[in-house]
Amino acid sequence: MNNYILLPIIGLGVLLVAALISNMIKYEGGANPKDPRKRKIVFWLFFVLNPLIAYSVGLAMSPDAGIAKTQHMQSLPVGLGIGVAVYFLLGFAMSKAMKTSKVGNWF
Amino acid sequence: MDDQLYVIGVGGTGMRCLESFVHLCAIGMLDGKEINVLTLDTDANNGNLKRVKDLITSYRRIKSGTVNDGGTPNRNTFFSSKLNYYHYHTNYMKQGKRDNYRNLSNLSGQSSVEDENQMLADLFLDKDTVQVFDLKHGYRAQTHLGSQLMFHGLVEAAKKLAKGTNITDEEKSLGEFIDKLEQSGKNSRVFVFGSVFGGTGASSIPVLPSALKEAIKIKNEGSNLDISDVKFGSTLLTSYFDFNRPNSTQKENSKESVIASATFFPLNSQAALQFYQGDPTVQSVYNKLYHIGWPLPAKKLDDSKKTETITGGADQKNKCHFVELIAACAALDFFTASSVETTGTAKYVFRTGQYENGAFNFSASDLVGVEQNKDQKLISKLGGFLSLAHISLSKNHAGFGEKGFLGLKRHLENQNIDSFKTSITEADLDELDKYMRSFGYSFTDDGAFKSGWIYQIRNSIAPGKFIFTNEAFAMSIKELKGLDVGKLFEDPNYHWESALTLSGRDTYQPWLKRLVNIEVNTEEHQLTHDKEKFIALLHDGIMISQQQQN
Numbered sequence: 001m002n003n004y005i006l007l008p009i010i011g012l013g014v015l016l017v018a019a020l021i022s023n024m025i026k027y028e029g030g031a032n033p034k035d036p037r038k039r040k041i042v043f044w045l046f047f048v049l050n051p052l053i054a055y056s057v058g059l060a061m062s063p064d065a066g067i068a069k070t071q072h073m074q075s076l077p078v079g080l081g082i083g084v085a086v087y088f089l090l091g092f093a094m095s096k097a098m099k100t101s102k103v104g105n106w107f
Numbered sequence: 108m109d110d111q112l113y114v115i116g117v118g119g120t121g122m123r124c125l126e127s128f129v130h131l132c133a134i135g136m137l138d139g140k141e142i143n144v145l146t147l148d149t150d151a152n153n154g155n156l157k158r159v160k161d162l163i164t165s166y167r168r169i170k171s172g173t174v175n176d177g178g179t180p181n182r183n184t185f186f187s188s189k190l191n192y193y194h195y196h197t198n199y200m201k202q203g204k205r206d207n208y209r210n211l212s213n214l215s216g217q218s219s220v221e222d223e224n225q226m227l228a229d230l231f232l233d234k235d236t237v238q239v240f241d242l243k244h245g246y247r248a249q250t251h252l253g254s255q256l257m258f259h260g261l262v263e264a265a266k267k268l269a270k271g272t273n274i275t276d277e278e279k280s281l282g283e284f285i286d287k288l289e290q291s292g293k294n295s296r297v298f299v300f301g302s303v304f305g306g307t308g309a310s311s312i313p314v315l316p317s318a319l320k321e322a323i324k325i326k327n328e329g330s331n332l333d334i335s336d337v338k339f340g341s342t343l344l345t346s347y348f349d350f351n352r353p354n355s356t357q358k359e360n361s362k363e364s365v366i367a368s369a370t371f372f373p374l375n376s377q378a379a380l381q382f383y384q385g386d387p388t389v390q391s392v393y394n395k396l397y398h399i400g401w402p403l404p405a406k407k408l409d410d411s412k413k414t415e416t417i418t419g420g421a422d423q424k425n426k427c428h429f430v431e432l433i434a435a436c437a438a439l440d441f442f443t444a445s446s447v448e449t450t451g452t453a454k455y456v457f458r459t460g461q462y463e464n465g466a467f468n469f470s471a472s473d474l475v476g477v478e479q480n481k482d483q484k485l486i487s488k489l490g491g492f493l494s495l496a497h498i499s500l501s502k503n504h505a506g507f508g509e510k511g512f513l514g515l516k517r518h519l520e521n522q523n524i525d526s527f528k529t530s531i532t533e534a535d536l537d538e539l540d541k542y543m544r545s546f547g548y549s550f551t552d553d554g555a556f557k558s559g560w561i562y563q564i565r566n567s568i569a570p571g572k573f574i575f576t577n578e579a580f581a582m583s584i585k586e587l588k589g590l591d592v593g594k595l596f597e598d599p600n601y602h603w604e605s606a607l608t609l610s611g612r613d614t615y616q617p618w619l620k621r622l623v624n625i626e627v628n629t630e631e632h633q634l635t636h637d638k639e640k641f642i643a644l645l646h647d648g649i650m651i652s653q654q655q656q657n
Binding site: 021024025026027029030031032033099100104 | 498501502503504509510511513514515517518521522523607608609610613615616619623
């Protein structure tokens with residue numbers, strides 16, 4: 001599978017993990033609860049982790065040598081960029097579409 | 108036509124029983140009822156009186172809409188009863204004129220009738236002690252004196268009301284209460300809370316029905332109310348608490364020559380019960396008498412570190428005890444019975460509880476029986492209200508001085524439940540928090556834990572059990588903040604559905620989520636304004652959660 005497909009899929013997977021963890025953060029009580037901030041931190045933490053994870057996977061999936069490897073390595077940054085964009089744009093869309101849910105705290 | 112309901116709390120013990128009764132109304136055990144509450148005391152500054160007055164005031168504010176009228180009765184929610192509050196206290200404050208029996212009776216010996224009356228008084232009331240002690244803190248277990256004076260107090264107030272001049276607030280309030288009683292006539296049920304071993308309650312219970320009859324006759328000339336048509340019930344509450352004995356300084360003070368001593372309470376109780384069993388007047392006016400006692404050694408209830416007896420006043424603010432809850436359930440039984448027998452002879456009733464290893468373990472059925480599933484209703488409602496108290500106090504930090512219900516309301520607004528945004532003010536929510544602190548707990552400014560009603564009730568039977576787990580009564584801030592509000596019950600059938608979180612399973616999260624999807628049925632609950640709707644929303648969320656199980 002090439003990087004233009006693989007890395008965006010990883011971005012989506014990382015987004016789902018961020019959503020799962022955000023959902024498991026309890027609503028806190030009181031007039032100034034801190035849980036919305038915790039969920040924001042989770043989103044941005046995985047925003048940073050996403051390219052790192054994707055890059056590691058991309059490296060691991062690289063052919064051993066030759067033109068295939070060169071092409072794979074050349075497409076890696078582009079795939080990373082798409083993966084980051086997928087994470088951010090889908091995350092933004094989810095947050096706005098599900099404003100009253102826990103992921104609504106992301107934005 | 109449903110009977111109109113009246114509750115009279117007499118004296119310190121009566122006030123504490125009334126406190127438990129108000130909480131039973133708050134949890135929703137007297138759905139749809141309107142109850143007229145009269146506090147009757149000799150001591151206007153009594154700490155127990157102030158506490159129950161503040162509680163009833165808070166209850167009424169919670170229920171009121173735009174006008175502070177105590178709201179309307181609702182169905183199947185918290186705070187579902189309407190409480191109308193009346194108050195009366197006798198006046199023994201005027202030094203030299205009304206401060207003791209001798210000055211009040213003013214038997215100056217200017218006629219032969221007065222001479223005879225003085226001799227009669229001397230026969231029953233010791234002239235060097237009983238006739239001269241200061242009455243401002245009550246009758247101090249001198250029930251032979253107290254019965255006469257309480258009767259006199261009510262009749263005197265009625266005469267003033269009939270005359271219509273210089274009426275005090277408390278006389279006006281008493282007048283409104285007895286007018287209402289007269290109007291409802293034979294469709295009335297009156298329940299009297301008081302002890303039989305102390306001063307004011309013990310003095311008043313035997314004479315109240317006839318005193319009320321006399322007061323109505325005087326105030327509303329031409330009234331043809333036959334008081335025997337009114338159904339009366341009362342607690343026969345025998346000794347269950349202890350307090351400091353009088354010290355030598357107090358005993359030497361002639362104004363304090365008579366001081367109630369807890370040493371004699373068991374004897375007083377025995378004598379009182381013999382009286383209630385044999386007296387034909389009591390037998391004929393009361394329909395039902397609830398004998399409530401406490402067989403274990405009396406617990407010391409005064410908080411004070413003082414080494415003298417507190418005779419009354421603001422310092423008399425005793426902790427709550429389980430028997431007061433039993434007394435409140437007696438009133439509940441009297442009010443919710445489908446009919447009250449009027450055979451002309453009082454019926455005596457009692458309940459028992461399981462006693463094991465030196466402690467009582469009470470079930471809900473021990474308090475309210477099993478008819479009409481009242482026991483399950485008590486577990487569900489009391490547990491639900493305790494959960495709500497913890498939601499406010501522990502989850503939303505009202506117990507630690509923050510604004511609990513405001514935090515909850517803001518959360519609901521974030522979930523697009525914003526119909527209460529402008530109609531419920533911060534002051535309204537503060538009142539709810541205040542009530543929950545009285546019910547549950549709070550922390551003082553210096554960080555000390557302060558038990559509210561339900562904690563005190565439970566502590567009075569500890570290590571015995573009553574419906575809830577030990578965890579439901581956590582006292583440290585760490586335990587309270589981590590408390591699971593839907594798992595307070597001994598019976599796991601009442602536990603709420605839980606969800607997995609990063610710190611383990613929790614019942615509060617699914618409850619919050621559930622609130623978003625609840626449509627409150629205004630008609631079914633008989634709601635009239637948004638405050639009641641808000642409370643009904645929280646109530647319905649809790650009741651549904653109790654029915655959903657993992």
